[in-house]
Amino acid sequence: MDLTTYVRNLGREFATLAEAGGEESRALVERLTGPLESAIRMALLEALSAAADEITRDLAPGSVELRLRGRDPGFVVTQAPAEPPANPTDHGATATDGDFQIAEDGPSARINVRLPEQLKAAVEEAAAKEGRSVNAWLVRAAATALQRSERDQRPEPSGGKRAKQSLTGWVR
Numbered sequence: 001m002d003l004t005t006y007v008r009n010l011g012r013e014f015a016t017l018a019e020a021g022g023e024e025s026r027a028l029v030e031r032l033t034g035p036l037e038s039a040i041r042m043a044l045l046e047a048l049s050a051a052a053d054e055i056t057r058d059l060a061p062g063s064v065e066l067r068l069r070g071r072d073p074g075f076v077v078t079q080a081p082a083e084p085p086a087n088p089t090d091h092g093a094t095a096t097d098g099d100f101q102i103a104e105d106g107p108s109a110r111i112n113v114r115l116p117e118q119l120k121a122a123v124e125e126a127a128a129k130e131g132r133s134v135n136a137w138l139v140r141a142a143a144t145a146l147q148r149s150e151r152d153q154r155p156e157p158s159g160g161k162r163a164k165q166s167l168t169g170w171v172r
Helices: 004-021 023-059 117-130 134-153
Strands: 063-069 072-078 093-097 100-103
Touching (some): 023 063, 023 072, 117 134
Antiparallel strands (some): 063 072
16 A cells, blocks of 8 residues: 555645745645654554554454555454364464463454564464464464473473483594
């Protein structure tokens, strides 16, 4: 979605309003047009993001995400799964192991994450290979990591202690 048309239309509206105020008003609008374009673009992105969040709440368990490619926003719509969960109390859980459970369709919270550029590119590539959004891929990866962590912290079952076996050394 190209926001340039909308930003330019608002600039034209400001210019039209400035014409009514005379030469000083027109000069002021011309000086402010550049800085205003950035503010207008940011306000439009915030409005689109808020709209995507509102639609996602109404569309749950499906979702709508706003993604930026350069300066251009785009929407990604994720449909709700076609089949209901097998267990009615499961509600789309992605990671279950004993008492540990994370639901993908529950309430969501937003965080900002700064990733090294190479890691970001690798995450985007992995998400694309799975046909998922980056957000969905990161949620699944975090849930899996927590599930593994939970499993690793559990004591061994009493009955037979498993010894860890490892070999180190050189081979010729």
